[in-house]
Amino acid sequence: MSQHDAQARLAVSTVIFAISPEPDDDGAVRPSLRIPLVRRLREPGLGRWALPGGWLPVHESLEAAAGRTLNETTGLSPRYLEQLYTFGEPDRSPGERVVSVVYWALVHSDEVQRAVSDDNVRWFDEDDLPELAFDHAAIVVYALTRLRTKLEYSRIAHALLPETFTMAELRGVHEAVLRRRLDPANFRRTMEATGTLVDTGRRLAGTRHRPPALYRFDPAHSPAAPPSPAPAAPHHAASALEGPRPGTDSKDTPE
Amino acid sequence: MSQHDAQARLAVSTVIFAISPEPDDDGAVRPSLRIPLVRRLREPGLGRWALPGGWLPVHESLEAAAGRTLNETTGLSPRYLEQLYTFGEPDRSPGERVVSVVYWALVHSDEVQRAVSDDNVRWFDEDDLPELAFDHAAIVVYALTRLRTKLEYSRIAHALLPETFTMAELRGVHEAVLRRRLDPANFRRTMEATGTLVDTGRRLAGTRHRPPALYRFDPAHSPAAPPSPAPAAPHHAASALEGPRPGTDSKDTPE
DNA sequence: CCAAAAGTGTTGGTGGTACACCCATGC
DNA sequence: GCATGGGTGTACCACCAACACTTTTGG
Numbered sequence: 001m002s003q004h005d006a007q008a009r010l011a012v013s014t015v016i017f018a019i020s021p022e023p024d025d026d027g028a029v030r031p032s033l034r035i036p037l038v039r040r041l042r043e044p045g046l047g048r049w050a051l052p053g054g055w056l057p058v059h060e061s062l063e064a065a066a067g068r069t070l071n072e073t074t075g076l077s078p079r080y081l082e083q084l085y086t087f088g089e090p091d092r093s094p095g096e097r098v099v100s101v102v103y104w105a106l107v108h109s110d111e112v113q114r115a116v117s118d119d120n121v122r123w124f125d126e127d128d129l130p131e132l133a134f135d136h137a138a139i140v141v142y143a144l145t146r147l148r149t150k151l152e153y154s155r156i157a158h159a160l161l162p163e164t165f166t167m168a169e170l171r172g173v174h175e176a177v178l179r180r181r182l183d184p185a186n187f188r189r190t191m192e193a194t195g196t197l198v199d200t201g202r203r204l205a206g207t208r209h210r211p212p213a214l215y216r217f218d219p220a221h222s223p224a225a226p227p228s229p230a231p232a233a234p235h236h237a238a239s240a241l242e243g244p245r246p247g248t249d250s251k252d253t254p255e
Numbered sequence: 256m257s258q259h260d261a262q263a264r265l266a267v268s269t270v271i272f273a274i275s276p277e278p279d280d281d282g283a284v285r286p287s288l289r290i291p292l293v294r295r296l297r298e299p300g301l302g303r304w305a306l307p308g309g310w311l312p313v314h315e316s317l318e319a320a321a322g323r324t325l326n327e328t329t330g331l332s333p334r335y336l337e338q339l340y341t342f343g344e345p346d347r348s349p350g351e352r353v354v355s356v357v358y359w360a361l362v363h364s365d366e367v368q369r370a371v372s373d374d375n376v377r378w379f380d381e382d383d384l385p386e387l388a389f390d391h392a393a394i395v396v397y398a399l400t401r402l403r404t405k406l407e408y409s410r411i412a413h414a415l416l417p418e419t420f421t422m423a424e425l426r427g428v429h430e431a432v433l434r435r436r437l438d439p440a441n442f443r444r445t446m447e448a449t450g451t452l453v454d455t456g457r458r459l460a461g462t463r464h465r466p467p468a469l470y471r472f473d474p475a476h477s478p479a480a481p482p483s484p485a486p487a488a489p490h491h492a493a494s495a496l497e498g499p500r501p502g503t504d505s506k507d508t509p510e
Numbered sequence: 511c512c513a514a515a516a517g518t519g520t521t522g523g524t525g526g527t528a529c530a531c532c533c534a535t536g537c
Numbered sequence: 538g539c540a541t542g543g544g545t546g547t548a549c550c551a552c553c554a555a556c557a558c559t560t561t562t563g564g
Contacts, residue, residue: 062343088317209515210561464542465534
């Protein structure tokens with residue numbers, strides 16, 4: 001019983017979200033929600049697209065492992081990272097029992113520019129995903145509903161935006177995630193009422209209309225962990241990454 | 256590398272909630288929220304109280320394992336069972352890396368009567384817990400906030416009550432969980448507005464005041480899985496249990 | 511001046527809280 | 538009849554969606 005003994009194997013995967021400006025059908029630039037996927041280089045599921053992840057190292061915390069694999073596959077570091085759910089149906093991975101602790105993450109839109117993207121890592125539009133390996137399609141669907149639900153009662157949209165942003169950009173993020181238009185007037189008031197928005201005093205020039213104010217989020221409100229007592233506490237998994245090292249395929253790849 | 260090789264071990268634990276009538280300080284019978292704990296019979300944490308649970312068998316689903324260990328320790332079967340969170344800090348269990356997928360469950364109050372309770376299994380009042388092994392105290396705190404949060408936007412209180420119940424009993428459950436008094440008039444309207452309550456037509460006699468109506472929950476509303484798409488779907492882990500079998504201590508016990 | 515988006519004001523509906531009040535039963 | 542909770546009616550307040558309206562820029 002070397003490594004296929006009577007034990008489930010533990011993997012950690014992450015659903016990563018970012019906002020990308022994408023040309024709309026009528027040419028207007030509407031932001032869209034995007035997700036990076038990696039191509040599987042081994043069986044099972046060879047060639048299929050899957051969520052970035054890897055086996056859990058014995059001495060690494062779950063959250064650190066999620067942040068690290070995220071960084072290894074995309075080159076990015078998450079602004080927001082939270083556990084989503086643990087998937088462990090006995091038959092979800094052919095051949096071997098695999099239990100996956102899945103996280104979801106948000107990254108800044110301006111970082112996506114310099115994100116890795118090659119034959120084996122690609123960003124997909126949220127409503128135009130390819131066929132996924134294992135049960136990853138269901139996982140993404142679940143992560144999407146969690147993101148949408150949480151966006152409405154929490155203020156996490158800032159994790160998808162650069163340091164400063166206009167009210168319209170913030171609204172664009174909400175509209176892209178919720179997939180519906182929001183009233184600009186009411187949206188502004190709701191956001192201002194949270195007290196987490198700080199007017200930088202500067203304005204964005206160069207538009208062909210009245211220049212909008214630039215805001216940033218009050219850091220006093222966001223790093224303070226939400227009322228979830230025990231876990232959560234989205235630290236950034238500050239695990240450094242030295243070069244493009246082999247990644248997860250030291251021996252075999254999990255789902 | 257027999258079984259202490261470089262892999263984390265996977266355990267499944269469950270925080271079980273039930274309502275018990277408990278004599279109040281002034282003699283009045285107010286329901287209270289109770290949690291069963293098991294005494295650890297091995298190191299680490301020998302003698303301490305801990306959440307019921309066990310190692311994950313290779314061919315059993317996470318939810319089935321949670322339901323089974325729940326049944327083995329308490330003799331009860333859950334009316335509600337949902338995944339809570341996965342705890343996996345590297346140092347949470349001395350000596351060995353253990354990752355615990357934790358569920359939370361609700362059981363009917365009338366079943367608690369015939370629940371197991373001996374030297375090694377005991378029910379504790381939610382606000383009078385003993386010192387717990389490992390990080391189980393934090394886990395219970397987290398489960399409590401989840402229960403409280405979910406009670407307010409979902410209708411899960413029925414899982415803590417018998418088939419039929421009065422409006423006051425239902426309110427008593429909410430008050431016990433939320434730890435505050437609720438306005439009877441407003442509570443009634445709120446509950447009636449959900450449309451999930453069915454008046455059985457019968458009334459509870461024997462009180463020394465106007466006999467209250469007996470309700471039951473509309474089964475058309477509760478088994479229908481909530482809008483959580485992927486996981487959830489609280490099936491009852493229908494794994495039979497043949498007698499008081501050795502349980503999890505075939506080789507060693509997890510946390 | 512005009513287009514276009516920023517930003518403000520006002521109104522009506524909805525849901526929740528507080529609280530006054532009547533109803534039906536046991537004793 | 539009277540104490541006790543069961544059950545109803547109603548006024549008020551906070552929040553939110555809808556939408557009319559004013560402001561400020563670029564061209």
